[in-house]
Amino acid sequence: MPLSKHDYLDELRWRGLLHQATDEAATARHLTEGRHIYCGFDPTADSLTIGNLVPLMMLVHAQRAGHRPVVVMGGATGLIGDPSGKSAERTLQTREMVESNLHGQRRIFERLLDMTGPQGAIITNNLDWIGKLSFIDALRDVGKHFSVNVMIQKEAVRERLTNREQGISYTEFSYQLLQAYDFLHLRRELGVTVQVGGSDQWGNIVAGGDLVRRVIGEEVFGVTAPLVAKADGGKFGKTESGAVWLTADRTSPYAMYQFWLNADDRDVPRFLRIFTLLPRADVDGLIDVHAQDPGARTAHRALARAATALIHGDDEAQAAEKAASALFSGDVTSLPEATLREAFAEAPSSDHSRALLGGEGVALIDLLVETGLAKSKRESREFLANGSVSVNGRKVGPDDRLTPGHLLHEGLIVLRRGKKNWHLTRWS
RNA sequence: GGGGGCGUGCCUGAGCGGCCAAAAGGGGCGGACUGUAAAUCCGCUGGCGUAUGCCUUCACAGGUUCGAAUCCUGUCGCCCCCA
Numbered sequence: 001m002p003l004s005k006h007d008y009l010d011e012l013r014w015r016g017l018l019h020q021a022t023d024e025a026a027t028a029r030h031l032t033e034g035r036h037i038y039c040g041f042d043p044t045a046d047s048l049t050i051g052n053l054v055p056l057m058m059l060v061h062a063q064r065a066g067h068r069p070v071v072v073m074g075g076a077t078g079l080i081g082d083p084s085g086k087s088a089e090r091t092l093q094t095r096e097m098v099e100s101n102l103h104g105q106r107r108i109f110e111r112l113l114d115m116t117g118p119q120g121a122i123i124t125n126n127l128d129w130i131g132k133l134s135f136i137d138a139l140r141d142v143g144k145h146f147s148v149n150v151m152i153q154k155e156a157v158r159e160r161l162t163n164r165e166q167g168i169s170y171t172e173f174s175y176q177l178l179q180a181y182d183f184l185h186l187r188r189e190l191g192v193t194v195q196v197g198g199s200d201q202w203g204n205i206v207a208g209g210d211l212v213r214r215v216i217g218e219e220v221f222g223v224t225a226p227l228v229a230k231a232d233g234g235k236f237g238k239t240e241s242g243a244v245w246l247t248a249d250r251t252s253p254y255a256m257y258q259f260w261l262n263a264d265d266r267d268v269p270r271f272l273r274i275f276t277l278l279p280r281a282d283v284d285g286l287i288d289v290h291a292q293d294p295g296a297r298t299a300h301r302a303l304a305r306a307a308t309a310l311i312h313g314d315d316e317a318q319a320a321e322k323a324a325s326a327l328f329s330g331d332v333t334s335l336p337e338a339t340l341r342e343a344f345a346e347a348p349s350s351d352h353s354r355a356l357l358g359g360e361g362v363a364l365i366d367l368l369v370e371t372g373l374a375k376s377k378r379e380s381r382e383f384l385a386n387g388s389v390s391v392n393g394r395k396v397g398p399d400d401r402l403t404p405g406h407l408l409h410e411g412l413i414v415l416r417r418g419k420k421n422w423h424l425t426r427w428s
Numbered sequence: 429g430g431g432g433g434c435g436u437g438c439c440u441g442a443g444c445g446g447c448c449a450a451a452a453g454g455g456g457c458g459g460a461c462u463g464u465a466a467a468u469c470c471g472c473u474g475g476c477g478u479a480u481g482c483c484u485u486c487a488c489a490g491g492u493u494c495g496a497a498u499c500c501u502g503u504c505g506c507c508c509c510c511a
Contacts, residue, residue: 232466258464261464262464262465264465264466265463265465266466294463294465295463295465300463324464327464376476376477377477377478378475378476378477379472380477381477382458382472386458386459386472387459388458398478418459
């Protein structure tokens with residue numbers, strides 16, 4: 001199989017995606033030929049978050065380097081629950097839930113990975129093989145190769161064993177057996193020899209490698225990426241409105257664009273390397289510009305554009321960018337109607353009767369509550385008094401009312417509360 | 429089996445009969461400054477139609493008292509020491 005000029009490990013290394021590898025020299029040698037590289041994703045939700053993007057990028061780079069990526073959707077493991085990195089036992093998901101989550105996540109893999117050609121990604125579901133395993137088979141064929149003494153040493157388990165309040169169930173304790181069995185199965189059936197994942201997966205990956213060696217006496221390899229942390233110490237991937245998801249139904253392209261654009265200066269270089277596919281020269285150039293004048297936010301914009309395009313496609317990224325610059329240009333009034341409607345395509349909006357604008361007009365205090373920009377009249381009053389609210393880009397006070405004079409393009413009024421909470425009202 | 433301690437608002441954590449909707453910090457939300465940043469500063473942070481006001485909170489259920497987060501009894505949960 002032809003390999004691209006980019007060496008996989010080197011690529012991961014400069015991008016900051018390489019945390020540890022099993023016998024790095026041997027792994028590097030192994031990767032001089034095209035291999036099958038796998039990563040597992042448990043269907044804990046019907047989408048994936050930006051945090052899951054890290055291991056996903058490892059597969060993307062594998063493919064670009066000439067290897068064949070194999071996605072293992074955890075149809076079986078998702079029913080059990082991975083204790084790695086979790087401080088408490090989780091409630092079991094129903095089979096239906098796992099099943100539907102699987103479908104939700106599949107579209108993301110298909111979008112980010114090339115599904116065609118000899119290097120086309122393979123998407124599998126470990127329920128297909130784990131589901132066939134009987135309890136007796138599991139204990140004899142898998143369990144016999146594991147030492148409980150070793151299992152309880154794993155970080156994911158150890159912490160829970162010493163923690164009286166939490167403990168760990170036999171179910172979650174067994175998780176590593178299943179993931180190890182995945183590796184064995186994939187080695188046998190698809191010739192998969194490398195597993196990648198986040199650093200929290202190291203224990204599971206090693207367990208898989210051990211199993212393969214014991215059963216078929218062959219060496220397999222593992223590579224992990226570091227945990228992505230934010231410069232300010234906060235948890236990566238969270239915003240005021242919760243996690244940032246990779247599908248538009250949960251996080252709009254616009255919201256994702258904003259997420260990247262608002263990245264801390266210090267995080268931008270790293271994010272450019274990890275979350276975009278921009279070539280090294282471009283990245284280095286951007287980092288340079290960024291260091292000279294972070295205020296210009298050239299690198300922020302490039303990051304937001306590239307990362308959003310990677311997930312949602314070029315068109316969506318472009319639209320998000322246009323909307324962002326329109327909204328934050330300050331003067332909403334001068335925007336053409338089409339741009340305005342486009343910019344607010346994803347923002348909350350509401351319809352109102354135009355007749356209300358006549359006479360005394362509509363009190364903003366009430367409207368803020370109606371539109372959800374404020375939770376109660378009391379809060380509404382507070383925001384207005386603080387000068388947090390603007391109508392069509394102009395600040396308003398507690399006693400202001402909306403009249404026909406506020407209408408843009410014969411029927412639109414733009415409300416904003418705080419810096420980033422927009423709402424479009426339509427009047428007809 | 430015996431003995432001791434703890435359970436407060438989103439989180440940490442003071443309060444230990446009235447001055448308590450409850451200190452302080454964190455977080456969150458607004459504002460100023462800026463670059464839709466960081467740092468800093470200011471305000472808000474149980475709910476309520478605008479309040480020298482009303483309602484609901486200090487694990488839960490009762491009780492004592494003019495009055496309880498604060499005292500008593502029981503229940504639940506957790507921690508520690510001895511055996």
